[in-house]
Amino acid sequence: MLITVLLVIASLSCLLTWLLRRYALASSLMDIPNERSSHSVPTPRGGGMAIVVCFILAVLGLALLGQVDSAIAFALCGAGGLVAVIGFLDDHGHIAARWRLLGHFAAAGWALFWLGGLPAISLFGTLVDLGWFGHLLAAIYLVWLLNLYNFMDGIDGIASVEAICVCIGGALLYAWLGDTHGALLTVLALAAAMLGFLIWNFPPARIFMGDAGSGFLGITLGVLSLQAAAASPELLWAWLILLGVFIVDATYTLLRRLLRGDRVYEAHRSHAYQYASRHYGRHLPVTMAVTAINLLWLLPIALWVGFGGVDGAIGLLIAYLPLVFLAARFKAGALETK
Template identity: 45%
Template structure:
């Protein structure tokens, strides 16, 4: 285990150094996020700092394979997120069309699912889906997670904080060896957070946010296979992001607004404007993920005969959804 702890320390340090280097590079190449009427920041800020998370994850996953903590096919599935990171970096420099980004995401998701095969068939509210339908749901879920994480990366520290919460919850419930991908991810995000905590010196950018969403989805599938526990359970610590993004999207669709149109109507954005600060909101999302949804995961992990994972996810998330709707998620722009 000592070697694993050393590896995690190396991951954190590499993420710190890579993020610091990305700041200098962004200033040199003028890769700056200029504030506008939709921004939650007020000064030009370097973007693309998610390179630190990507670099830390690559080193950590490669080290975990070398130390025999992770199988090569799982590492390859997680590495399918690298083309998404590359496309995200290009998009940070020169805007790409949504279609081209989506095609890359679908290809990467399909490749990851192939590498993780045979896939566990999904059971939703007692109904077991066919292998083909399960694979289709997984594909859509990975692509949605990839994009929603990008949508939710809008204020200082929130995306990195959620990444840390997810990795910590997985490790606390399943143990370090089962959740090695998640804890590597958390330490890489912590290294990035050194420079992204409010007031942020760098933004994650699409290179980091899209990669993070993809990584979480694939790592959750791996957790399902390793522990034989429902995928829905492992997504519980990600519930604040999943629910905020999904509810906001559904409200906007019902109001006949274009889903790809830029806006500031996520619950976390409304909250940050109300409190006029990013830190309390980002910390609040972290605490909710860890000490509400994380505790629900911990309880259900030891009580297999309790509520179904789907029902538990909905019940645990209901107060969060109600508050989001009361704030005007999807409407207040």
Template identity: 40%
Template sequence: MSLVAAIDWIRVLPWLAVVAAMAATGAWLARRHALRHGLLDQPGERRSHAVPTPRGGGIGIAVAWAMACIASGLAGVLPGPLALAAVCGVVLVGSAGYVDDHRPLSPWWRLAAHVAAGAALAAGLVAAGAAPWLAPLALVGAPVMVNVWNFMDGIDGLATTQAALAALAFALLAASPLAALPALALAAACLGFLPFNFPRARIFLGDVGSGVLGFALTVLAALLVLEGGALGGPGLLPVLFLPVSAFLIDAALTLGGRIVRRERWWTAHVGHAYQRLAAGIGSHVPVTAAYGVWTLAAIALACAANGQGLTARMAAAGSCGAVGALAWRIITSHWPLPDRKCP
């Protein structure tokens, strides 16, 4: 019986409902605040929406998941240093995003906050007795994932559904409550926010939300490695790649192309595969759904590979990466850069 099946759902479900309610309440309050103060993302040539839309709704997810980490630490599920590191990282990434949602903040200041969050996570892992190689990986991985989720947050529902699915996958892969309960809490927070953002966005995540999602997923991945198990440690990394492969492949190949073309890669654009698809189809919904189908298939592959040896895990991750790269190439070759916005 898997860990998820063994969880005492009678006790856990009310807690997850509270987390979802906190995220939903935060989104509702953020929408009122944004409308009152004119914090609207305007349509433009570097955006994929057609009407002015409030931003910053992801603050509800940030607060809800931070509170879940505090509760997990107090309950002894998370070691104290890791709970503190997770909350500090959310505050650092979320604060930088919140400021940027209200007024433009230098990308270098934002990056500094992201690196500081990675350093906090690395320090928490060292204090928790993690393997020496995990701390530097977290230090680099946190700002990478924060920015990947920021880059890929461009159409309705995409970043939130992908984070929710990845969190559920990490819960399925978990061997102890250490990773499973924080993962379920993140999925619940995403589901609480999702009705405000899909199928038609009434408010966007904003940098405060997308950044925190990327950081939270980094924390969950680190927790999965920390809890060990068969072929734990570095051998788990190919499996952890699979649930987030859709975003990593699209972001890496698009960013790499912009760097090769000597474009200002850190600025907003509409060159990602998902943006081209949304503009070509004329709707965000089928693209978000298609990415969801990919991720569900990748999760099934991750669960199957997790019980295998390192060679099988590497083969699963490699085949996923190759197919994803081919799909990205086909999409970006057949769908030009969008010259119109989706409703």
């Protein structure tokens, strides 16, 4: 039964992506290459709305059947839906950065209200409750994650395979430790929706997800990570490890650009994955390398942490050190030479 449901979600996502591609072509909703692009062919955008619609419908259906806790459903659908609408409007026109940011914090606040804020976190074997400061950090974390996901969605398939790999890791953790409030079904539903979209987004991509899809994925994965932390404090570390490729590249790049005095809100193509794609001349090797890093390096460490084999902070350090090296190796945040 579960396999059938997941196949239906994936199939619906694939069909909706096809319809959105036709709509984008008819409406001239195209991503036109420029000097800051990592692609060379005009490509339809906005396909991420297929992920949004399929996942929200799946979560609402699971909640109505009593398989997902209603508070989790409200957090995911409300926050994700608001971010997706903001992104959809921005894809079709332009929304000033300050208004987008205000909407992002409103979405984060909505999610944290239903989640009960940041739960106590495990730090070297000790549970630490940060109180109101923790809730503020959680809001900043959610807003940063949804924006970094947008920054990292710059080459074919990379954001899609990242989300699928993270969901695989989350599903394995829940399968081993026990489902909590429908968390296993939720991450599987997201993976299925992503798989349907990836059929159209795999290199060479025939449609991009756009800001609506990338922002939605960022805040959704962030909310799921906080839900995991509420189930077991070590799981937050495990989710941060699973998200390591995107977190390290985006954060390393941002810090380097801030130190240089760049306008960080302006578009650029100085992430490590963008330098790597230009180095290899194609998107596919980089997307596949990200998949390999996720499944062969980050996933085993995340499971090691989640199963209690090593402290979460230590596991995070072990997981991130090679990623920092790769970010430096591929000049993340460096000025691009003309």
